[in-house]
Amino acid sequence: MKHLxxxxxxxxxxxxxxxxxxxxxxxxxxxxxEEFPGTTTADKELETMTATKQKEIEAKGVALQTxxxxxxxxxxxxxxxxxxxxxxxxxxxADQQALQQMEQAxxxxxxxxxxxxxxxxxxxxxxxIEAVGKEGNYTMIFDESxxxxxxxxxxxxxxxxxxxxxxx
Numbered sequence: 001m002k003h004l005x006x007x008x009x010x011x012x013x014x015x016x017x018x019x020x021x022x023x024x025x026x027x028x029x030x031x032x033x034e035e036f037p038g039t040t041t042a043d044k045e046l047e048t049m050t051a052t053k054q055k056e057i058e059a060k061g062v063a064l065q066t067x068x069x070x071x072x073x074x075x076x077x078x079x080x081x082x083x084x085x086x087x088x089x090x091x092x093x094a095d096q097q098a099l100q101q102m103e104q105a106x107x108x109x110x111x112x113x114x115x116x117x118x119x120x121x122x123x124x125x126x127x128x129i130e131a132v133g134k135e136g137n138y139t140m141i142f143d144e145s146x147x148x149x150x151x152x153x154x155x156x157x158x159x160x161x162x163x164x165x166x167x168x
Contacts, residue, residue, distance in 0.1 A: 022139040025132075030145035032125055033118075042117035049113060053106035060102060064095050126150065 033039055071088050074080045080088065133141050133151035141151035 023137055025136065025138045025141040025151075026144050027129060027141060027150065028144040029125055029129070029150065033121060036121050036125065038117075038121055042114075042121070045117065046110065046114055050110055053110065057099070057103055057106060060099050064092070064099055067095065068092055 071085075071092060074088075075085055129141055129150045132138070133153070137153075138151060139153045140149055142148070143150050
């Protein structure tokens with residue numbers, strides 16, 4: 001019986017030691033990103049690109065509005081034949097679709113450029129977090145800005161057990 005108590009005591013001591021040996025950290029990656037040397041330059045470039053695209057879209061929108069007002073005036077005064085009205089209406093619809101496509105293309109171009117500019121910064125930050133995690137023997141490092149786990153000392157994958165519990 002003494003041996004059983006001794007074994008249990010040893011197991012509890014080892015378990016407590018392992019639990020206390022786990023080390024968790026946290027970081028705010030958004031704050032780091034804001035302070036990173038290339039972020040300000042990237043933000044300025046993206047702002048300039050966005051403003052340029054927005055001016056182009058607004059100019060096309062003003063031209064479309066002018067064309068639409070002209071269409072309304074001519075349709076109300078009856079200076080156009082039904083065929084001309086129909087043709088002008090189709091032209092306006094095509095111009096409106098072109099404007100929508102221009103907006104979508106601008107959004108996509110901005111998103112792609114943003115990714116090109118920020119991916120290297122994000123990669124550098126993540127590599128630094130991982131290096132700190134390894135050097136400091138952290139079990140996990142959490143990101144305060146997103147709640148995500150940025151570094152995880154590879155532990156036991158319990159996916160199969162969770163699936164089994166769920167009957168999957």
